[in-house]
Amino acid sequence: xxxxxxxxxxxxxxxxxxxxxxCSYKTSxxxxxxxxxxxxxxxxxxxxxxxxxxxxxxxRLRVTLDTSKKSSSLLITASRAADTASYFCxxxxxxxxxxxxFGAGTRLAVHP
Amino acid sequence: DGGITQSPKYLFRKEGQNVTLSCExxxxxxxxxxxxxxxxxxxxxxxxSQIVNDFQKGDIxxxxxxxxxxxxxFPLTVTSAQKNPTAFYLCASxxxxxxxxxxxxxxxxxxxx
Numbered sequence: 001x002x003x004x005x006x007x008x009x010x011x012x013x014x015x016x017x018x019x020x021x022x023c024s025y026k027t028s029x030x031x032x033x034x035x036x037x038x039x040x041x042x043x044x045x046x047x048x049x050x051x052x053x054x055x056x057x058x059x060r061l062r063v064t065l066d067t068s069k070k071s072s073s074l075l076i077t078a079s080r081a082a083d084t085a086s087y088f089c090x091x092x093x094x095x096x097x098x099x100x101x102f103g104a105g106t107r108l109a110v111h112p
Numbered sequence: 113d114g115g116i117t118q119s120p121k122y123l124f125r126k127e128g129q130n131v132t133l134s135c136e137x138x139x140x141x142x143x144x145x146x147x148x149x150x151x152x153x154x155x156x157x158x159x160x161s162q163i164v165n166d167f168q169k170g171d172i173x174x175x176x177x178x179x180x181x182x183x184x185x186f187p188l189t190v191t192s193a194q195k196n197p198t199a200f201y202l203c204a205s206x207x208x209x210x211x212x213x214x215x216x217x218x219x220x221x222x223x224x225x
Binding site (some may be wrong): 033035040041042043044045048088090099100101102103104105107 | 118145147152153154155157160200203204206213214215216217218219221
């Protein structure tokens with residue numbers, strides 16, 4: 001069962017533009033994480049936001065979390081061609097186990 | 113260097129054969145996971161293990177088996193019962209405690225020939 005659902009499924013922008021991806025989930029969570037995957041590779045952790053946090057920044061990344069709406073957004077500012085990848089949200093459900101459930105991802109293409 | 117290693121990178125299987133994918137980590141993580149990824153899709157959980165000698169089925173465990181005899185190792189066997197095994201397989205590990213990130217291997221691409 002998928003917990004996180006990202007939208008849009010695909011996003012195409014020009015270099016320098018901002019990219020916003022959204023994630024919705026269904027159950028209570030301890031934290032929400034965003035990962036990046038380059039084609040044919042493993043996933044790399046980008047940022048984690050806890051359920052008691054509303055916003056977090058890391059470099060050009062800004063993540064927000066709205067637990068009342070069960071949604072999160074990832075903003076990449078001033079995008080670069082090297083940001084082209086798939087981006088996944090993953091939820092760590094409350095209840096003790098660190099079981100991460102991933103959504104289907106957003107495929108981002110940044111054109112020079 | 114600490115990390116998580118999957119092998120082989122590419123694997124070809126004849127129909128009716130069992131194959132085993134290796135996953136080793138030296139991060140001293142208790143929890144390990146296997147995910148399956150189909151082209152253009154997200155990750156689906158096959159099996160996970162929180163401690164040695166214990167593991168639980170994920171959402172798509174049918175046709176797969178695992179073992180966790182050592183903390184460092186969590187091999188996945190794709191059995192002949194898995195009718196559509198061609199996919200990209202990802203192994204991950206997570207440390208203990210709330211709010212820790214997952215570390216992923218580079219994946220194994222399995223193809224049935």
